[in-house]
Amino acid sequence: MEPESVPPKNPHRWLELGVPLLSFGGAFVAILAGILNFTLDYHYPAIGCVIASAILAYLAWIRPKKDIVAISTPIYAFIFFLVPSDSSVGIVLQLLYATSLTILLIRLKRRFGNIAPLPGRVEDDGPLSGYIARVREAIPDVTSGIAADAGRVFIRFARGEYEVAAPLAGACYQELAKDEDTALAAAFAIIAAEAAQGGSGSAIPAGFRQFSDGQYASLFYPAPDNVDQEQVYATTLDNALLLLYAVSIVHAEGEQREQVRAFQMFAERIACLS
Numbered sequence: 001m002e003p004e005s006v007p008p009k010n011p012h013r014w015l016e017l018g019v020p021l022l023s024f025g026g027a028f029v030a031i032l033a034g035i036l037n038f039t040l041d042y043h044y045p046a047i048g049c050v051i052a053s054a055i056l057a058y059l060a061w062i063r064p065k066k067d068i069v070a071i072s073t074p075i076y077a078f079i080f081f082l083v084p085s086d087s088s089v090g091i092v093l094q095l096l097y098a099t100s101l102t103i104l105l106i107r108l109k110r111r112f113g114n115i116a117p118l119p120g121r122v123e124d125d126g127p128l129s130g131y132i133a134r135v136r137e138a139i140p141d142v143t144s145g146i147a148a149d150a151g152r153v154f155i156r157f158a159r160g161e162y163e164v165a166a167p168l169a170g171a172c173y174q175e176l177a178k179d180e181d182t183a184l185a186a187a188f189a190i191i192a193a194e195a196a197q198g199g200s201g202s203a204i205p206a207g208f209r210q211f212s213d214g215q216y217a218s219l220f221y222p223a224p225d226n227v228d229q230e231q232v233y234a235t236t237l238d239n240a241l242l243l244l245y246a247v248s249i250v251h252a253e254g255e256q257r258e259q260v261r262a263f264q265m266f267a268e269r270i271a272c273l274s
Helices: 013-035 047-061 073-082 087-111 127-138 144-159 162-177 183-196 213-218 229-251 254-261 264-271
Strands: none
Touching: 013 047, 013 087, 047 073, 047 087, 073 087, 127 213, 127 229, 127 264, 144 162, 144 183, 144 229, 144 254, 162 183, 183 213, 183 229, 229 254, 229 264
């Protein structure tokens, strides 16, 4: 199977460029018409500001965090540019409005973050993002329910709520192990055992569960090549947590995926320990 091509980091770049180009472009058309003594109702070039407002509102709407100010700009464009006014005042208004839209676009990108990624896609480059893409191909058949449970276990563990994570992870393991002892089932079992002892990380369970050799293809870290049991256990636990995180990002539905994504820094810390 050939790997799916990675989408561009900012697929809406041309829309973002369209905000200043359309808004200022309309104003410059009106100015040029005045210089050439060409009679042109300023409402026509003002259409650029209206379209730019709609684009800005769209860019604000598709972000996980909504910017109400940017979303409401088409309303102001409708009010400003449908009210009859002197043409010179109208040009000044277009320039001021175009400047405001550009400032709002910059504010939107800096304060409200990136556009929400497509389901199952990774947001940026890096080892964790590459691993998520690998899990997407290696483990394609996970129900949204199991993926949601994987996300819940990961979140509970990240919060230190081990008394909740342990039974939930154990129940997921029992459900998956009925059919096949997969890497995902093993991950639930490993986390259930760790959470059951309070997530101490220092007390290694006797005869702790490990991944089989064939399961490391879908794990973040390769199989440890030493006999240090503490290192082996730490790697095993990190692999289990990262697998649950990746599975939930790839296969969980929108709201659950965003809840897990809020704990991305926790996953990145685990993925940067090597």
